[in-house]
Amino acid sequence: MNDKQEVLIKKYPELERAIKSEEMLWINKNRKPYSTIKQDTVPVEMIFEAETRWKRFAPYIMAAFPETVKTNGVIESDLLDINNMRNKISKEFNVNIDGNLLLKMDSQLPISGSVKARGGLYEVVKYAETLALENNLLKETDDYSILNSPELHEFFGNYTIQVGSTGNLGLSIGIISAKLGFKVIVHMSSDAKEWKKAKLRSHGVEVIEYATDYCEAVERGREESDKNPHSYFVDDEQSVDLFLGYSVAGLRLKRQLEEKNIVVDDDHPLFVYLPCGIGGAPGGITFGLRDAFGDNVHCFFTEPTNACCMLMGVATGLHDETNVVDYGISGVTDADGLAVNRPSAFVGKIVEPHLSGIGTINDDKLYVLMDYLLETQDIFIEPSACASFGAIIQESLNDYIIENNIKSKDITHIAWATGGDMVPEDARNEYKEKAKKIRANIVL
Numbered sequence: 001m002n003d004k005q006e007v008l009i010k011k012y013p014e015l016e017r018a019i020k021s022e023e024m025l026w027i028n029k030n031r032k033p034y035s036t037i038k039q040d041t042v043p044v045e046m047i048f049e050a051e052t053r054w055k056r057f058a059p060y061i062m063a064a065f066p067e068t069v070k071t072n073g074v075i076e077s078d079l080l081d082i083n084n085m086r087n088k089i090s091k092e093f094n095v096n097i098d099g100n101l102l103l104k105m106d107s108q109l110p111i112s113g114s115v116k117a118r119g120g121l122y123e124v125v126k127y128a129e130t131l132a133l134e135n136n137l138l139k140e141t142d143d144y145s146i147l148n149s150p151e152l153h154e155f156f157g158n159y160t161i162q163v164g165s166t167g168n169l170g171l172s173i174g175i176i177s178a179k180l181g182f183k184v185i186v187h188m189s190s191d192a193k194e195w196k197k198a199k200l201r202s203h204g205v206e207v208i209e210y211a212t213d214y215c216e217a218v219e220r221g222r223e224e225s226d227k228n229p230h231s232y233f234v235d236d237e238q239s240v241d242l243f244l245g246y247s248v249a250g251l252r253l254k255r256q257l258e259e260k261n262i263v264v265d266d267d268h269p270l271f272v273y274l275p276c277g278i279g280g281a282p283g284g285i286t287f288g289l290r291d292a293f294g295d296n297v298h299c300f301f302t303e304p305t306n307a308c309c310m311l312m313g314v315a316t317g318l319h320d321e322t323n324v325v326d327y328g329i330s331g332v333t334d335a336d337g338l339a340v341n342r343p344s345a346f347v348g349k350i351v352e353p354h355l356s357g358i359g360t361i362n363d364d365k366l367y368v369l370m371d372y373l374l375e376t377q378d379i380f381i382e383p384s385a386c387a388s389f390g391a392i393i394q395e396s397l398n399d400y401i402i403e404n405n406i407k408s409k410d411i412t413h414i415a416w417a418t419g420g421d422m423v424p425e426d427a428r429n430e431y432k433e434k435a436k437k438i439r440a441n442i443v444l
């Protein structure tokens with residue numbers, strides 16, 4: 001054990017398993033009643049502003065992406081009952097989940113097939129709107145489908161959008177930006193899958209590859225972008241717009257549950273499980289959910305054991321001053337969407353009073369869970385997204401339920417499936433092969 005590890009364990013004995021890259025569920029003692037939380041970094045009104053902006057953009061989204069006509073240009077996903085999966089994991093992991101288990105299918109979000117279609121697209125449309133308004137090419141009262149015209153494409157062609165990505169953020173930013181006519185450069189970390197790079201190039205996006213980790217790709221991308229006054233950098237480490245794009249999910253989910261006649265109240269709480277990389281997506285969604293459901297929603301993040309940066313940042317209060325590698329945690333994981341060593345500069349600070357806990361899960365189990373979901377529900381989601389089952393399979397979740405005087409049968413559980421639809425057939429088959437091998441040997 002190195003000095004840093006020893007000091008840390010002395011101060012935070014509950015992090016011992018994290019440092020050993022073993023699975024755990026950390027419970028947040030600092031979760032606060034919603035009404036007592038005061039923070040002004042991101043005023044909640046901005047969630048509604050974001051939803052209103054999406055409404056203005058709906059005609060454009062329909063014009064540019066006809067597959068969204070059936071939802072009137074709203075980029076939203078289904079919510080499915082997956083109680084066969086619940087029964088399977090209850091049995092295999094020997095945990096008692098007796099409430100309903102639902103899957104939030106962001107894996108099938110239109111345009112980019114991952115949760116990044118929320119934040120990534122939002123930040124780009126907001127930037128495009130700002131540019132067009134400033135240059136008198138658009139009024140807020142216009143039908144925004146005019147943005148899908150050759151004149152506007154030519155105008156946006158004078159600007160470049162850049163982003164650092166482990167894959168899915170690059171896909172979202174790349175596809176929407178290219179569609180609007182922007183030049184796009186995506187700075188990809190070593191974790192990014194080949195097919196994601198190929199897909200982006202097929203959309204005319206310039207992909208720059210780095211042999212280094214995500215933080216480094218972001219830093220280099222930011223430097224490159226800063227050199228060009230007509231370049232805009234989507235900054236996953238600091239972006240409030242990304243966060244807001246994700247946060248809209250809260251009010252959308254509320255409507256969706258009402259439509260399904262699923263009651264959420266003091267006696268029927270909602271438990272939501274969110275895979276976490278740098279924190280923007282799960283953080284923004286948690287922020288929106290707490291605004292929509294107050295104290296009746298309990299949000300848990302889940303990270304790979306080898307890249308548990310948000311856990312280290314929030315549990316120690318050091319946030320982006322932590323890097324998992326400093327504590328001997330490798331940062332290397334197959335879960336490319338979650339392969340982040342250092343958490344966001346602001347998300348942990350905002351979500352700390354909202355968050356119920358953070359779980360970790362090892363890579364092998366992600367594949368096994370992927371296979372269980374295929375077997376029991378015939379649904380494919382990518383391994384990163386299977387982290388959404390990481391907290392529910394931890395026995396100690398039950399202690400949290402008991403401590404909070406909750407009746408477990410009255411909980412509605414939602415696993416947030418953050419990605420999968422764009423994974424090509426051959427990559428899916430590779431994942432399945434790997435799952436089979438792991439299942440043949442593994443002792444869970």
Ligand SMILES: *Cc1c(COP(=O)(O)O)cnc(C)c1O
Nearest residue numbers: 168277278279280281337418419
């Ligand atoms: C990006 C991503 C996440 C997590 O989002 P962050 O903003 O990085 O925390 C989760 N799942 C998938 C599939 C992703 O691509």
